[in-house]
Amino acid sequence: MLFIRSFMILFLCCMTIRINLCFSSNPSSLRNLSVDGHFSFDEVHHAAKDFGNRFQLLPLAVLYPKSVSDIATTIRHIWQMGPNSELTVAARGHSHSLQGQAQAHQGVVINMESLQGPKMHVYTGNNPYVDASGGELWIDILRECLEYGLAPKSWTDYLHLTVGGTLSNAGVSGQAFRHGPQISNVHQMEVVTGKGEVLNCSEKQNSDLFHSVLGGLGQFGIITRARISLEPAPDMVKWIRVLYSDFTTFATDQERLIDPVQASQFHSDGRTLYCLELAKYFNRDRADALNEEVGNLLSQLRYITSTLFQTEVPYIEFLDRVHVSEKAISSAAATGSSMLTSLDDTVPDDSR
Numbered sequence: 001m002l003f004i005r006s007f008m009i010l011f012l013c014c015m016t017i018r019i020n021l022c023f024s025s026n027p028s029s030l031r032n033l034s035v036d037g038h039f040s041f042d043e044v045h046h047a048a049k050d051f052g053n054r055f056q057l058l059p060l061a062v063l064y065p066k067s068v069s070d071i072a073t074t075i076r077h078i079w080q081m082g083p084n085s086e087l088t089v090a091a092r093g094h095s096h097s098l099q100g101q102a103q104a105h106q107g108v109v110i111n112m113e114s115l116q117g118p119k120m121h122v123y124t125g126n127n128p129y130v131d132a133s134g135g136e137l138w139i140d141i142l143r144e145c146l147e148y149g150l151a152p153k154s155w156t157d158y159l160h161l162t163v164g165g166t167l168s169n170a171g172v173s174g175q176a177f178r179h180g181p182q183i184s185n186v187h188q189m190e191v192v193t194g195k196g197e198v199l200n201c202s203e204k205q206n207s208d209l210f211h212s213v214l215g216g217l218g219q220f221g222i223i224t225r226a227r228i229s230l231e232p233a234p235d236m237v238k239w240i241r242v243l244y245s246d247f248t249t250f251a252t253d254q255e256r257l258i259d260p261v262q263a264s265q266f267h268s269d270g271r272t273l274y275c276l277e278l279a280k281y282f283n284r285d286r287a288d289a290l291n292e293e294v295g296n297l298l299s300q301l302r303y304i305t306s307t308l309f310q311t312e313v314p315y316i317e318f319l320d321r322v323h324v325s326e327k328a329i330s331s332a333a334a335t336g337s338s339m340l341t342s343l344d345d346t347v348p349d350d351s352r
């Protein structure tokens, strides 16, 4: 009797475990997860598109998280499905990837822009920084920081990208030669790991995770919050663009500028053109001195003189020059190469 009773108990336990495993390893079990935001299982087609328009990988579901805990709960659930589950997860920022990096074939796409984390916080003391959500757009970070006369040190040319999207890559623009890419200007992050844990990481805390996630193409965890280094924002930018038809001359001048485009009317006569674009940050009270300095600088370069374009624009207008920049990139791509070099006039000469 004792043997039969033990056997029955064991049998029933196994049945229960089996039923649970079947339940949790079934992707549709996501429907029963309790989250602050919501899952969409029907309207998922937009998550199978990106800027490249070359890959269309249809996901099973899109999660619109309202909290970090939504992301952690979902990933923990998928982790618990075990190694036999083929359900993949991809964070989606502003989906400006070109090759489907933010897509998940029959998996779960996490729409980071719907994350409603704690409000952005700007710290204005020594070594200022901003704490921002992984789904925040850089343009919104810039606007918020400018309220305090501050701005992130390193940019992308195009600012309608998310914090998580560019920190998973590198984040490169004209300031990178001075401050490094955006991933070199992060103090710490909050990350949801592949097991669904929420961890803080920095150079000193969980440093392996910190260095893996930065530039990790979304493969080592999901960035839910980042502390980004700031500096005083200048008022204005002197924006200069010139074209070259000879690459060696172009590269020599580019090196000269790193050491210390609006030429649309110009006819290339079928030659490849090289575009050198410079930005010199300054405050309005230095405008005269700056113009003299720029005049001296340009007189040493050997670009095609008729192609010189220069203007002065407010700092935010320059950084958010979305349409102008895209036009410049596409025209430069059609004709040759382009590089934006930002010479920060607010930094003393000896630190260049």
Ligand SMILES: Cc1cc2nc3c(=O)[nH]c(=O)nc-3n(C[C@H](O)[C@H](O)[C@H](O)COP(=O)(O)OP(=O)(O)OC[C@H]3O[C@@H](n4cnc5c(N)ncnc54)[C@H](O)[C@@H]3O)c2cc1C
Residues within 6 Å of the ligand: 050, 051, 090, 091, 092, 093, 094, 095, 096, 097, 098, 101, 102, 103, 112, 134, 135, 155, 156, 157, 158, 161, 162, 163, 164, 165, 166, 168, 169, 170, 171, 172, 173, 217, 218, 219, 221, 222, 223, 224, 326
């Ligand atoms: C018009 C245009 C201009 C660009 N300009 C620049 C530029 O000047 N400098 C530059 O460096 N790059 C530039 N890029 C490239 C761009 O930075 C990258 O494609 C970037 O990944 C896009 O950010 P996103 O928010 O759209 O991310 P998505 O395309 O949505 O995602 C990119 C990758 O990051 C992952 N990811 C997204 N969010 C998170 C998160 N929170 N945590 C972890 N992983 C995440 C995704 O899974 C995916 O692998 C440009 C791209 C375009 C289309």
